[in-house]
Amino acid sequence: MSHEILVEARDVSLSLGGRKILDRVNLTLNKGKLLTLIGPNGAGKTTLVRIVLGLMQGESGKLVRKPGLRIGYMPQKVFVEPTLPLTVERFIQLGARGQKVVAANKVLDEVKVGHLLRQQVSALSGGEMQRVLLARALSHSPDLLVLDEPAQGVDINGQTELYELINTIRERHHCGVMMVSHDLHLVMAATDEVICLNQHICCHGKPEHVSNDPAYLALFGKRQAATLAVYTHHHNHDHDIAGDVIKPKDGHRHV
Amino acid sequence: MYDFIIYAVIAGLLIAALAGPLGCFVVWRRMSYFGDTLAHSSLLGVALAIVASINLQLAIIISCAVFAAILLLLEKRQMLATDTLLGIIAHSTLAFGLLILSLSDMVQVNLMAFLFGDLLTITQQDLIWIVATCVVLAGLLYHFWGEFLALTVHKELAIVEGLPVERLYALLVLMIAMLIAVAMKIVGVLLITSLLIIPAAAARRLASTPEQMALGAAVIGCLAVAGGVTLSFYLDTPAGPSIVACACVCFLLIYARPVTRV
Numbered sequence: 001m002s003h004e005i006l007v008e009a010r011d012v013s014l015s016l017g018g019r020k021i022l023d024r025v026n027l028t029l030n031k032g033k034l035l036t037l038i039g040p041n042g043a044g045k046t047t048l049v050r051i052v053l054g055l056m057q058g059e060s061g062k063l064v065r066k067p068g069l070r071i072g073y074m075p076q077k078v079f080v081e082p083t084l085p086l087t088v089e090r091f092i093q094l095g096a097r098g099q100k101v102v103a104a105n106k107v108l109d110e111v112k113v114g115h116l117l118r119q120q121v122s123a124l125s126g127g128e129m130q131r132v133l134l135a136r137a138l139s140h141s142p143d144l145l146v147l148d149e150p151a152q153g154v155d156i157n158g159q160t161e162l163y164e165l166i167n168t169i170r171e172r173h174h175c176g177v178m179m180v181s182h183d184l185h186l187v188m189a190a191t192d193e194v195i196c197l198n199q200h201i202c203c204h205g206k207p208e209h210v211s212n213d214p215a216y217l218a219l220f221g222k223r224q225a226a227t228l229a230v231y232t233h234h235h236n237h238d239h240d241i242a243g244d245v246i247k248p249k250d251g252h253r254h255v
Numbered sequence: 256m257y258d259f260i261i262y263a264v265i266a267g268l269l270i271a272a273l274a275g276p277l278g279c280f281v282v283w284r285r286m287s288y289f290g291d292t293l294a295h296s297s298l299l300g301v302a303l304a305i306v307a308s309i310n311l312q313l314a315i316i317i318s319c320a321v322f323a324a325i326l327l328l329l330e331k332r333q334m335l336a337t338d339t340l341l342g343i344i345a346h347s348t349l350a351f352g353l354l355i356l357s358l359s360d361m362v363q364v365n366l367m368a369f370l371f372g373d374l375l376t377i378t379q380q381d382l383i384w385i386v387a388t389c390v391v392l393a394g395l396l397y398h399f400w401g402e403f404l405a406l407t408v409h410k411e412l413a414i415v416e417g418l419p420v421e422r423l424y425a426l427l428v429l430m431i432a433m434l435i436a437v438a439m440k441i442v443g444v445l446l447i448t449s450l451l452i453i454p455a456a457a458a459r460r461l462a463s464t465p466e467q468m469a470l471g472a473a474v475i476g477c478l479a480v481a482g483g484v485t486l487s488f489y490l491d492t493p494a495g496p497s498i499v500a501c502a503c504v505c506f507l508l509i510y511a512r513p514v515t516r517v
Contacts, residue, residue, distance in 0.1 A: 055414055073415040081285075086408065086465060091408065094401070
């Protein structure tokens, strides 16, 4: 089991307009590991993703990326101007000037939408677009995939398939994956680590551990946790949080 | 043969050929108001140049570049919504330009020529400016085409994939500003944006790749120039409005056809 570190964030904090968005957040992304980021709206998930991607900078703390790290990014929503005629093939090739690119049809086949190659991007449905975005993220053999709510706008069957696909991709390419998702019950099985974020890291660890953590229950309530319990059968109430993580035992602003 | 007609045709065709592809970016990025603002603000440059009696073409180019830089900075700050900001700048620079022009007692200044263009008075020197600018713009556009396209389709993906997006965007805006600066002679301050967006919008209907749309826009722009100059020559109509009217006719003809493909 290789633990090659791809990205490491240490005590990253950020405030915008006087409001604390991220408070001393730590995380480590490892090669071949899938990390799921959950948290309520406004918890700073997307901000954290943007910092990992280098689209934003934290105010304090530090972020270390493996030198030469190739990131495949799947944004939350992509709108392609309908006045811009663009085939799916071209859209995928666009991302890679001067880099080695995997042929568009190959990555499209991998995400099982090979038939879309010659389609116009603006004519794609929500679910198709998500897969095409995933294909573009894969097209320059990334070390790390960053997926911001990949299943948004995808129907329930499609969601399960999409998460399975992401897991298959991770296993096949042995890349690290950082994913923002609300569908913890769907991603549980494949996730190596869950971070529950609400400005600070409320709790983190194995999914079955997090779903029993008091901080998680406080954040999402028992109902959601009960849904999760169907899928997890480990009831170890081990609250031993790994050393480098803040323990938010009190001071939760949410009910 | 009349030199002025040859100059006018060469200048017009060159500018239309570049306005096509650059205009596609204006359409794709929804920057038509941005183009308007740059064009209007160049009238302030003209007015200042006349008062200070410096080279007019140079003054227009500099003022377009300066206002492009100001717009880029203001856009980044986001104090006001972009369209509000553009509206303020466009109309106040136009107003100040007109004010200064009316106060300077330069009787020979033909305001109409700046507002609506005066293609048929192009001199050899004007032509040299236009050719030089167009050659540089064409080279840059060819070289950075893929990058500009990537940044237009999705800015953040382009950043993550390693493109220097801020610099590329600044370059694109500056290039549009340069084209507007030289195109002012052809269609004038008030009509420039139409030369950018009408051919591009018309070509959209016929294209299924970005390159087809860019080429189509260039061709349609050239047709409009040819038609406009011909009209202007035989019927003695003003050249700028004639060109824009021809472009508009092309647009209507293309959109009047039933849809064959998306």
